Amino acid sequence: MLSRVKARNPGGLGNVEREGSEVNATSTDVARHAGVSRSTVSQVLNGYADRFAPETAAKVYASAAELGYEPSAAGRTLRRGSSDFVVALLPHTTFGGHLQDLFEQMSVSLAEHGYTLVLRIAGAATATLDRLVAGMKPAAVWSFTPFTDDERAVLDRRGVLAIDPPSVTQVDHNRAIGQLQARTLIEHGYRRLAFAHLQDERHDPFGFAREDGVREIARQHGLGAIQVTNVALDLDSAVRAVDAFSAPGVAVAAYNDDVAMALLSAARLRGLEVPRDLAVIGMDRTDLSRIAVPRLTTIEYDIVAASEAGTASLLQALGAGAPRPAAAPAVLHLIEGETI
């Protein structure tokens, strides 16, 4: 057998990265080292240690550790029909540090159950997803946002476990955000409500649900129809939106803090006083929202709490069932500012 090291280092030249003592022990190596058979190694290491004499199991554990043994995903996948990888789709929204926290938390939880998390850009062509799924045979594909129809079709075709938030949940969730924005504005005495979308719809996947939430609360309180506007992330667009608000005294629920900040800048440019002439509530609690003068009133979405629920349902679907957490955690927090 041509060892991997040799194969990779023809002529012994090689580059620095590959020199030194490489470790890629197989279960055969572990078995030999422990003086047992491969199947014993496999069983001990896969949770059936109690079928063996304690000393035998101990020898196996020790040998595996000593040799730095990690099972080959390829061999295991081939045998089992699916791998221990879980693919998570990376939404095409801002990587505001928070998203990393989500995946970091998920990565750890999954690792505890023997799964390995890998990420994939959500925007990429569906054909790539197909290749990835067909090739890697992941235990599951998970998405923070609902799959597109194309994605669903591919995943179904490949027979892979596909987990996304039921779109009804997703809608409820975002409607709750709009509702909280509206309720907050109303509690502060505003009666003329508006909703400002982010114009680039690729980055505004939740806008309509949130708008609905605002509208619903407005209706419940007997307020008139809400104004709806689109704001691109440039001053011209924001100024146009502000000019279009029928009169002073409008209170705007913004799709996110960036939109809110754009409106604040536009208001300043137009000489409007915030919140007297224009009130604004954002969403996301970005770092910059804390720096704005006046500080933006916004809503924080506790993504780690939310992701814990997501991870739990994922694990359950995988049959690695951690029991569902008793209640859905509170994930929305109002952050006080001076813009309403």
Add this chain to the structure above:
Amino acid sequence: MLSRVKARNPGGLGNVEREGSEVNATSTDVARHAGVSRSTVSQVLNGYADRFAPETAAKVYASAAELGYEPSAAGRTLRRGSSDFVVALLPHTTFGGHLQDLFEQMSVSLAEHGYTLVLRIAGAATATLDRLVAGMKPAAVWSFTPFTDDERAVLDRRGVLAIDPPSVTQVDHNRAIGQLQARTLIEHGYRRLAFAHLQDERHDPFGFAREDGVREIARQHGLGAIQVTNVALDLDSAVRAVDAFSAPGVAVAAYNDDVAMALLSAARLRGLEVPRDLAVIGMDRTDLSRIAVPRLTTIEYDIVAASEAGTASLLQALGAGAPRPAAAPAVLHLIEGETI
């Protein structure tokens, strides 16, 4: 043989996700369908079609397409010793939010050469990296920023191709950013320069190189020592930093646009006029920097251009050698604003 569908759908119940006509053709299926042997299928599909009669090859292509055949990564990995996956480490920083574009571009380029890109959170424990690498046997692990010593050690141990920017390049690159900031400030007539770090060093991996770039240019122009300060992303911190600037007329190169925006807010709070009393140049050209009043002068980093260079060197290291692009593309662009 127990088919995968049956195995996954015991009792025929199953859930919606797995019903319907699943497609998971193997090379055996393709061979049978085309009336040739498995090895013929393998050879034709791996670029040796010219060893066969044209009709034979055509039959193979047609059958593979019809059956939706995708080779099993597991089988291939087992046989070849390494997979077609390339793991990219997701840095724990924000590059103006355009990080997706980088990975999307990379994903496409790699796919053209038969590789599949998967991402992994860079922050996670090194042990997880070890498992990932040992299990998945990726063709390469790539990082936009230099590996930590721990990461390097793990990758070396597993004998995997590890590509990161030579730290000298990384340093040069970031020094160039600082230099451009300083040169721009000096061209506008400023003689008292400062550099403002982002206090959270986890998000400021390049700060020192940039600071060096500023200092270097200041020295070349015979200016005095530059002031260096740390700014956290809150108003108190920014106000403290502004207060500490010895006198009006300081021009600050900020680590990024967020830091710059914090300084602008602090200046406003202190009644300083920008740029007369305090000049600021940022870095990243975030959306919000375009919305600020006054608009922030900043530098845009063309991450897609940069990533094309990165992808090229990665492919070269993989031996899928696209020829190196002739010259390094220009990746830094000054964005005019009104803050200097």
Add this chain to the structure above:
DNA sequence: TTGAAAGCGCTAACAG
């Protein structure tokens, strides 16, 4: 120009 055979590392059924 094509096919047969071997084997990558692993696990599960079965035999002792």
Add this chain to the structure above:
DNA sequence: CTGTTAGCGCTTTCAA
């Protein structure tokens, strides 16, 4: 209690 055996899907000689 532990080992033998077969085979997951693929590629690569080697032989025809």
